[in-house]
Amino acid sequence: RKEVEQDPGPFNVPEGATVAFNCTYSNSASQSFFWYRQDCRKEPKLLMSVYSSGNEDGRFTAQLNRASQYISLLIRDSKLSDSATYLCVVNSGYSTLTFGKGTMLLVSP
């Protein structure tokens, strides 16, 4: 069974903190990796793709370790608006994506 596993949290952090989420995936044939963000009762929104070399987008940094089948997301200088559920997503077929259950982040003033 192709699974994506995440710590559900919640992670409670103060504004300005740095927080990191991890994710493991079981399908060694996966080629594409993403982090999505989902606000309560809303649709998932693509946050960033994850590349083998690691990539950064502003305060967000994503890393991929193919050997360990492990993906991470680092958020620096957390904002109140970062409060959401972060979904680790991996391709599991020609056109399909497998989602983790998500890690909830709560940023407090």
Add this chain to the structure above:
Amino acid sequence: EPEVTQTPSHQVTQMGQEVILRCVPISNHLYFYWYRQILGQKVEFLVSFYNNEISEKSEIFDDQFSVERPDGSNFTLKIRSTKLEDSAMYFCASSEGQGALVGYTFGSGTRLTVV
């Protein structure tokens, strides 16, 4: 910014009834998808659609489900005889290229409640 549009936002239906969920994908996108999310659970793949045919489907997508692109803009999901366990948020998505490689844009969803 281009959007995927879904209607209705919320539908309540009686068990055994047929429902049609509607989606208007982004206009230049070629790949279309339906996913669902039962409350408190993860987002699950239902079906992908390309070039007017199903390209992949999950084990959830049984004979009760069908998809159609009746015209150049709409993409619909039909559930023939709804069950209580079909209650979920249904998300339509589209992508310009193969979504598994580039990621999708999701619509805001239709909350289906089967009573």
